[in-house]
Structures are given as C-alpha cells and as structure tokens.
Amino acid sequence: MIIQHKGASIFYTDQGAGNAIVLLHGFLENSTMWEPVINELKDNHRVICIDLLGHGKTECIGYVHTMEDMAEAVHTVIGILQLNDVTLIGHSMGGYVGCAFAKAYPEKIIKLCLLNSTPNPDDNERVTLRRRANKMAQTQYAQLVRMSFTNLFDHEAQRANRSIIDVALKEALKTPLQGYLAANEGMAIRPDYGNFWINTPIITAMILGTTDWIIDAAAHKEAYERGTNYFKIIEGGHMTHISNTAETMYALAKFISY
Ligand code: MLT
Numbered sequence: 001m002i003i004q005h006k007g008a009s010i011f012y013t014d015q016g017a018g019n020a021i022v023l024l025h026g027f028l029e030n031s032t033m034w035e036p037v038i039n040e041l042k043d044n045h046r047v048i049c050i051d052l053l054g055h056g057k058t059e060c061i062g063y064v065h066t067m068e069d070m071a072e073a074v075h076t077v078i079g080i081l082q083l084n085d086v087t088l089i090g091h092s093m094g095g096y097v098g099c100a101f102a103k104a105y106p107e108k109i110i111k112l113c114l115l116n117s118t119p120n121p122d123d124n125e126r127v128t129l130r131r132r133a134n135k136m137a138q139t140q141y142a143q144l145v146r147m148s149f150t151n152l153f154d155h156e157a158q159r160a161n162r163s164i165i166d167v168a169l170k171e172a173l174k175t176p177l178q179g180y181l182a183a184n185e186g187m188a189i190r191p192d193y194g195n196f197w198i199n200t201p202i203i204t205a206m207i208l209g210t211t212d213w214i215i216d217a218a219a220h221k222e223a224y225e226r227g228t229n230y231f232k233i234i235e236g237g238h239m240t241h242i243s244n245t246a247e248t249m250y251a252l253a254k255f256i257s258y
Contacts, residue, residue, distance in 0.1 A: 002057070005076040011057035012050040012077050016042030020083040021256070023049045024074065024094030026116075027183055028149050028172040030056025036245045037089075037252070045256070050077050052097060054179020056171070065182040067093075067190045071101035078108055087111040087256060091241060092214070093183065099193035102202055113205040113255050115248070116238050118215050119193035119224070130188045134181050141177050154211045154237030161243050168242060198227035205230040205255035207248065212238045230255045 002009045013031055021041055023034045031049040041047045051058035053065040053073055061069065074097065078086060086109045090098030095117025102112050122130070137144050149172040150158065153165055197204065206228045208217040217233045225231045232251045236244040 003077060003080050005073045006061045008053070008059035008061045008073075009057070010050065010053075010059075010073050010077060012048055013038075014046070014048050014081065016044070016046050018045040019085065019087065020081075021045045021047050021087045021089065022074070022078065022083070023047065024052060024088065024090040024097050025049075025055065026092030026094050026152075027187065028055070028145060028152075028175050028180070029091070029094075029168070030171055030175075032056070032171050033168050033242060037241055037249065040245075040249045041252075041256075048077070048081065048083070050074055052094065052183070054182050055175055060176065060178045060182055063178065063182055063185075064189070065179075065186040067096045067100040067186055068104065069186065070097040070183075071104055074101055075105050075108070078105075084108065085110045087113070089113040089115060089252065090117055091115045092117045092238065093187060096187060096190050096193075099196065100190075102200060103193065103196050106200070106202060109202055111203040111205070111255070111258070112200075113207065113252065115207050115252075116209055116212050116215055116240060117206075118220065119197035121190055121192045122188055127188045130184045134184055137177060137180055141180070142173060145173055145175065145180070152214075152238045153243060154209075154213075156211075157237055157239065157243035164242060194223075197224065203229045203258055205232070205251075205258070207232050207234060207240075207251045207255070209234060209236040209238060209240045209244075211236060212240075214238050230258055
C-alpha cells in the first residue's frame with residue numbers, strides 16, 4: 001500500500017490482526033527481507049512493514065535522509081493507520097530510526113527492539129568510511145552495493161544461505177543511488193541515543209549476533225545489558241533475521257511477550 005508524505009510515496013505492507021508490530025528494515029534492505037519474520041508473526045499480530053525513505057518502493061524526499069526524517073515518515077504511516085501502543089522492531093539502520101521515533105513520539109510506542117543495531121552514534125572512522133563509500137557510489141554503484149550488501153553476512157551465512165542472499169541482493173540493487181547516499185549520510189550524522197535508551201520507560205530489547213562486525217555484541221553487553229529490559233546475544237552475524245531466523249524469532253517472541 002502507498003501513502004503520501006511530503007510529496008513522496010511511502011510504501012508499506014499491513015498483514016494479520018492483533019497488537020501492532022512495526023518492522024523497520026536496515027540499509028539497502030526493504031520490506032521484502034522481513035518475509036520470514038512476517039510469516040511467523042502475522043497469525044497473532046498485525047504486522048506493518050514500512051519501506052524507509054529511498055528504499056524499496058518508497059521515494060526520496062531529499063539528498064540527506066536523517067534518522068529523524070525517516071522516523072517522521074514512519075509516524076505518518078502509523079498516524080494514517082491509527083495505530084497505538086506499537087511494538088517497534090528495527091534492524092540495524094531501522095533500529096537507529098526506531099530510536100529517533102521513540103524519542104520524538106514516545107506516546108505512540110510501548111516496546112522497542114534493536115535487532116543487530118545500536119543506540120550509539122558513528123565513530124570518526126565509520127563516518128570516514130561512509131563518506132568514502134558515497135564518493136565511490138557516484139561511479140561504481142552496483143559494484144559497491146554488491147560488495148557492501150554481501151559483506152553484511154558472515155562467511156558461514158554466505159555459504160549456507162547463498163540462494164536466499166542472492167534474492168536479497170537483487171532487492172538491494174534496486175535501491176536508487178540517491179536513496180543510498182541520503183541514508184548513508186543520515187546515519188553518519190545521527191545523534192547519540194545512549195542516554196535516551198537507558199532512561200526511557202519504553203520496554204526495550206537488544207538482540208545481537210555473536211559475529212556481527214558492525215555491532216560489537218560484547219561491548220554492547222557491557223554498556224547496555226543493565227539498561228535494557230531484554231538483552232540477548234544469538235548465533236550469527238549482522239543479518240540474523242535472514243541467516244538464523246529460528247533463533248531470531250525465538251528471541252523476538254520472548255521480547256514481544258515481555
Ligand atoms: C545496516 O545494515 O542498516 C547498516 O549496515 C547499518 C550501518 O551502516 O550502520
């Protein structure tokens with residue numbers, strides 16, 4: 001389904017009935033990559049899956065999409081659907097958007113889960129890498145997407161899930177250049193949500209992969225285990241919703257029923 005937000009089409013899917021669960025995908029992903037999770041949840045919940053700005057079938061609204069811009073678009077969808085007491089689950093960039101959303105619109109949400117994601121901002125090294133990638137994207141876009149998307153999966157996942165990854169990669173390659181550049185810069189300038197995370201009355205979960213090279217599970221355990229309602233480390237890398245759906249679902253179910 002499509003709604004309009006600031007002159008752009010925002011695409012979302014809406015399946016099942018029950019308490020509202022909103023799924024927010026990561027960078028270079030889109031709603032199709034939540035399919036295994038939707039299938040598990042939709043029998044008992046209303047599952048809304050939103051393509052974030054410049055991803056999937058959702059258009060761009062600018063040349064930088066901050067996490068707050070993306071959260072505002074999510075808020076428009078949630079408003080039109082008249083959802084309340086939402087459980088928000090964000091994978092990676094979707095988790096950064098989830099933090100921005102929870103901070104701006106706390107009245108709309110009762111639970112927030114960061115799946116392979118973090119409340120922390122980028123360090124200088126990561127900002128430099130993003131700006132370098134954005135430069136490279138101008139001339140070698142498809143090559144860059146192929147490389148960076150495949151690298152989100154650890155070696156074991158790449159071997160075991162080749163055909164699934166190929167389907168997801170095809171979707172990643174549909175991300176328009178402007179969507180890539182705008183989101184990557186938006187992530188580079190995102191604020192620190194660490195204090196917010198620890199102090200929010202919203203029920204929180206952090207589900208992280210043992211071999212995720214983007215989010216350091218051990219460092220996050222140290223920093224956030226005590227300030228998070230449900231903290232869980234599971235087997236796998238950055239893309240556990242695709243490469244280790246069983247354990248991811250088990251952890252998500254625990255959080256949803258928390
Ligand atoms: C993602 O999977 O959303 C990105 O890798 C997150 C990031 O680049 O920080």
